[in-house]
Amino acid sequence: xxxxxxxxxxxxxxAGRGEPHEGSAASAVGTFxxxxxxxxxxxxxxxxxxxxxxxxxxxxxxxxxxxAPSGKASxxxAPSxxxxxxxAxxxxxxxxxxxxxxxxxxxxxxxKTAAKAKTPAKKRAPRTKAKAGAxxxxxxxxxxxxxxxxxxxVKSFGQNTAVSGVDLEVRSGSFFGIVGPNGAGKTTTLSxxxxxxxxxxxxxxxxxxxxxxxxxxxxxxxxxxxxxxxxFDRLTGAQLLHYSGILRxxxxxxxxxxxxxxxxxxxxxxxxxxxVADYSAGMTKKIALACAMIHSPRILVLDEPFESVDPVSxxxxxxxxxxxxxxxxxxxxxxxxxxxxxRVCDHVAIIxxxxxxxxxxxxxxxxxxxLEERFVELAGGRKVTxxxxxxxxxxx
Amino acid sequence: MVAQFLGxxxxxxxxxxxxxxxxxxxxxxxxxxxxxxxxxIVAILITLRFSDDVASIRSGMIVAGSLVVLGFxxxxxxxxxxxxxxxxxxxxxxxxxxxxxxxxxxxxLVGVPAIVLTLVLLxxxxxxxxxxxVTLLAIVAAALLLGTCMLCSRVTxxxxxxxxxxxxxxxxxxxxxxxxxxxxxxxVVLLLNVDWSRYGQGLLSVLAGILGWTPFGAxxxxxxxxxxxxxxxxxVKLLIAAATLYLLWLAWCRLVALMLVTPGRExxxxxxxxxxxxxxxxxxxxxxxxxxxxxxxxxxxxxxxxSLLMIxxxxxxxxxxxxxxxxxxxxxxxxxxxxxxxxxGWTLHNDVAFDNTAIWLHIVSGTSGWADRIGRLVPALxxxxxxxxxxxxxxxxxxxxxxxxxxxxxxxxxxxLAGLGFSSxxxxxxxxxxxxxxxxxxxxxxxxxxxxxxxxxCSFAGSFLLSLPAIACALMGLLVDPHWHLLALITGVGVGxxxxxxxxWLGARTFEARGPEMLSSALRA
Numbered sequence: 001x002x003x004x005x006x007x008x009x010x011x012x013x014x015a016g017r018g019e020p021h022e023g024s025a026a027s028a029v030g031t032f033x034x035x036x037x038x039x040x041x042x043x044x045x046x047x048x049x050x051x052x053x054x055x056x057x058x059x060x061x062x063x064x065x066x067x068a069p070s071g072k073a074s075x076x077x078a079p080s081x082x083x084x085x086x087x088a089x090x091x092x093x094x095x096x097x098x099x100x101x102x103x104x105x106x107x108x109x110x111x112k113t114a115a116k117a118k119t120p121a122k123k124r125a126p127r128t129k130a131k132a133g134a135x136x137x138x139x140x141x142x143x144x145x146x147x148x149x150x151x152x153x154v155k156s157f158g159q160n161t162a163v164s165g166v167d168l169e170v171r172s173g174s175f176f177g178i179v180g181p182n183g184a185g186k187t188t189t190l191s192x193x194x195x196x197x198x199x200x201x202x203x204x205x206x207x208x209x210x211x212x213x214x215x216x217x218x219x220x221x222x223x224x225x226x227x228x229x230x231x232f233d234r235l236t237g238a239q240l241l242h243y244s245g246i247l248r249x250x251x252x253x254x255x256x257x258x259x260x261x262x263x264x265x266x267x268x269x270x271x272x273x274x275x276v277a278d279y280s281a282g283m284t285k286k287i288a289l290a291c292a293m294i295h296s297p298r299i300l301v302l303d304e305p306f307e308s309v310d311p312v313s314x315x316x317x318x319x320x321x322x323x324x325x326x327x328x329x330x331x332x333x334x335x336x337x338x339x340x341x342x343r344v345c346d347h348v349a350i351i352x353x354x355x356x357x358x359x360x361x362x363x364x365x366x367x368x369x370x371l372e373e374r375f376v377e378l379a380g381g382r383k384v385t386x387x388x389x390x391x392x393x394x395x396x
Numbered sequence: 397m398v399a400q401f402l403g404x405x406x407x408x409x410x411x412x413x414x415x416x417x418x419x420x421x422x423x424x425x426x427x428x429x430x431x432x433x434x435x436x437i438v439a440i441l442i443t444l445r446f447s448d449d450v451a452s453i454r455s456g457m458i459v460a461g462s463l464v465v466l467g468f469x470x471x472x473x474x475x476x477x478x479x480x481x482x483x484x485x486x487x488x489x490x491x492x493x494x495x496x497x498x499x500x501x502x503x504x505l506v507g508v509p510a511i512v513l514t515l516v517l518l519x520x521x522x523x524x525x526x527x528x529x530v531t532l533l534a535i536v537a538a539a540l541l542l543g544t545c546m547l548c549s550r551v552t553x554x555x556x557x558x559x560x561x562x563x564x565x566x567x568x569x570x571x572x573x574x575x576x577x578x579x580x581x582x583x584v585v586l587l588l589n590v591d592w593s594r595y596g597q598g599l600l601s602v603l604a605g606i607l608g609w610t611p612f613g614a615x616x617x618x619x620x621x622x623x624x625x626x627x628x629x630x631x632v633k634l635l636i637a638a639a640t641l642y643l644l645w646l647a648w649c650r651l652v653a654l655m656l657v658t659p660g661r662e663x664x665x666x667x668x669x670x671x672x673x674x675x676x677x678x679x680x681x682x683x684x685x686x687x688x689x690x691x692x693x694x695x696x697x698x699x700x701x702x703s704l705l706m707i708x709x710x711x712x713x714x715x716x717x718x719x720x721x722x723x724x725x726x727x728x729x730x731x732x733x734x735x736x737x738x739x740x741g742w743t744l745h746n747d748v749a750f751d752n753t754a755i756w757l758h759i760v761s762g763t764s765g766w767a768d769r770i771g772r773l774v775p776a777l778x779x780x781x782x783x784x785x786x787x788x789x790x791x792x793x794x795x796x797x798x799x800x801x802x803x804x805x806x807x808x809x810x811x812x813l814a815g816l817g818f819s820s821x822x823x824x825x826x827x828x829x830x831x832x833x834x835x836x837x838x839x840x841x842x843x844x845x846x847x848x849x850x851x852x853x854c855s856f857a858g859s860f861l862l863s864l865p866a867i868a869c870a871l872m873g874l875l876v877d878p879h880w881h882l883l884a885l886i887t888g889v890g891v892g893x894x895x896x897x898x899x900x901w902l903g904a905r906t907f908e909a910r911g912p913e914m915l916s917s918a919l920r921a
Binding site: 194195196197198215216219220222224226228229230231232233234235236238239242243244246247248249251252255273274275277291295 | 667668669671672673675680681682684685686689692693696697751752753754756757758759760761762763833834911912913915916
């Protein structure tokens with residue numbers, strides 16, 4: 001279940017993906033293009049995809065031809081023969097839905113895809129290039145083996161079902177955003193992934209380890225930033241970092257070195273000697289984020305990491321996270337900020353009322369709209385407000 | 397406007413009853429108790445009407461009344477009451493300041509203290525209904541007193557909310573409250589032992605003479621002075637009382653005006669330096685770090701200070717009445733140390749809940765239960781060893797016979813270790829809501845249930861029960877044969893070590909198995 005192909009080294013696909021940014025971006029969009037409609041039925045069919053991997057993965061060759069038309073969108077694709085095997089890791093899971101649920105739609109898809117794929121590809125290209133100038137090793141979506149699998153997750157509190165059957169699949173090296181309206185079950189889902197909340201049903205595997213069956217091994221490779229939980233705030237920033245590092249099993253010298261690095265990276269050097277209780281909300285968030293990273297986890301699960309963080313720090317944090325992802329790490333984060341998700345994440349899942357309504361790369365989830373519009377549409381649409389005319393005539 | 401404030405206050409009072417059934421029961425019992433006390437006082441005041449010893453009634457009433465006014469003034473300051481009618485909560489409603497001040501002041505009349513006070517004041521009117529003039533003065537004085545007391549509590553509550561708005565100040569106020577309690581308790585005990593029948597009369601009348609001219613006692617002595625015939629001083633004191641009320645009103649208005657435009661104070665942030673403090677002095681392992689964290693918290697968190705301060709207070713509270721009752725000194729000397737050990741061991745029985753939701757860090761890092769349990773015991777163990785070492789030497793030297801030393805060591809060690817053993821298990825298995833970090837140590841947790849009382853008493857009684865063999869041996873040593881003392885030491889240390897090892901083992905397993913449950917109980921708290 002964990003790895004579709006013989007587990008490739010995280011480095012291997014990256015090496016292969018050196019040059020053809022546009023190609024891979026476009027083809028990704030092309031292959032992933034699937035009839036993600038607004039209905040729950042399709043959303044569920046996506047969720048059902050993982051079990052289907054097995055038959056599909058046996059023939060990556062069949063998946064590749066299907067990709068051909070969309071591939072035309074990118075002239076850069078041809079020379080990248082090297083890239084193809086690496087990319088073959090992508091299709092199975094994601095090409096499954098079209099193969100299974102909507103064969104008739106598939107015939108229509110290529111043409112549509114080719115048209116559609118152009119836009120995002122172009123849109124993405126300049127940015128990717130700019131980044132590539134600085135760090136050549138950041139192609140757009142780079143997918144390693146599956147690092148986080150969530151299937152059939154259910155949690156209810158009394159009468160109230162917070163999460164009802166969430167399925168997620170996150171591949172290593174992806175920047176995965178979870179968005180949803182207030183009370184959609186984002187925090188509940190993330191808490192169950194990180195071992196903070198016992199699920200009623202369903203399973204969670206991180207790197208092939210069942211989080212709830214072998215918690216100690218799983219926890220070692222997860223870094224956690226919970227939302228709205230306290231920190232040990234009577235400790236100074238330096239003490240809290242030290243405490244987190246030691247609890248994670250690091251030795252004293254490593255903790256000292258990493259604490260210094262993290263403090264510098266997050267701009268917390270001046271605050272290390274103060275009690276965390278005296279920090280501002282944004283600084284508290286940053287020190288918690290630093291604590292989440294100190295043991296260099298394989299996957300970071302961050303609940304609202306940018307809430308109340310100032311724009312400058314947010315950019316710094318994003319940079320740090322993007323470098324982490326570029327080197328094979330995986331970030332799963334939840335946020336209300338659609339803009340931010342659209343800018344930062346390469347994959348996104350939209351959760352509404354405890355169900356995943358859409359999931360995939362950002363481009364395929366949002367289609368031709370902006371992510372925000374797509375999100376509002378899925379989350380129940382814009383409310384037409386009437387009867388507020390009095391607000392427009394002022395009282396004085 | 398005033399009607400709305402009164403309505404709001406009534407609604408707030410009614411909402412007190414919209415909690416869990418047991419809280420409502422507790423509240424109802426409290427209310428009935430207050431009402432019962434009030435009615436008893438009223439009954440006494442009415443019977444005083446038929447007493448002719450006007451001078452004594454006058455002295456007693458002035459002194460008691462001054463204490464009542466002082467109480468309304470000081471209690472909010474000492475306890476830092478959470479004020480649901482804080483003027484700042486209305487700052488966004490654009491209400492004119494004087495109307496807001498009047499509305500808030502009048503709304504304070506709706507409430508349990510005000511009702512009890514009103515009943516008592518009505519009683520005083522009955523007491524002084526000795527002629528038309530005196531009765532009229534008594535009515536005026538009662539009205540003045542009601543206003544004075546209510547404004548006193550409003551002003552000091554506002555001041556407390558204002559001055560104690562920073563975290564540090566809030567914490568310190570609680571500690572100061574405890575210290576006051578510590579200082580007052582011997583005084584109260586001493587006062588109770590004064591031979592009142594001989595000296596009381598004179599002392600009271602002297603005190604009443606002084607207090608009657610202060611703002612605290614002036615209003616109380618107006619009808620009293622009139623009743624004994626000194627109308628002149630009664631009128632002057634009436635003026636003092638009226639002026640007091642007026643000044644309080646001015647202060648209240650100014651305070652409301654000031655508070656409306658002043659947001660919370662900014663705390664002065666203390667720099668601790670980049671050193672790691674205790675973390676540097678402990679081994680750099682999970683166990684060492686958890687111990688260092690616990691020690692740091694014992695030093696920095698006022699909630700721990702309060703429970704630690706209670707430890708020396710309890711033996712004082714126990715031994716002073718015993719001494720008064722005539723128990724010989726050497727016997728009393730044997731009591732404080734075991735009592736302190738019992739409480740020290742018990743202090744940690746809800747330690748996980750003190751962390752509140754911060755416990756998530758231990759859960760996500762897969763901290764081993766052993767490291768967590770033992771780390772948390774370290775500060776209590778260190779304190780306990782010092783306490784037992786010094787304390788048993790001091791106690792036995794007061795007792796006067798060093799033969800009892802092994803018993804003292806055995807019983808104290810057993811009580812401490814058994815308490816720590818029970819705490820290790822209960823804090824992981826049955827955390828119940830505790831005061832949140834940063835709140836005043838006196839602030840009651842918002843959610844509490846009967847389970848918490850049960851856990852408290854079980855862990856307390858449990859460590860006592862486990863120590864019974866050691867205590868029995870010690871008693872045999874004292875009463876029958878000194879050879880038993882050695883057995884007391886052996887039994888005590890043996891049972892104590894077994895209890896702490898067993899408790900830590902069970903606690904560690906529970907801690908590892910119930911991480912998510914501990915977190916959700918912290919979230920509910």
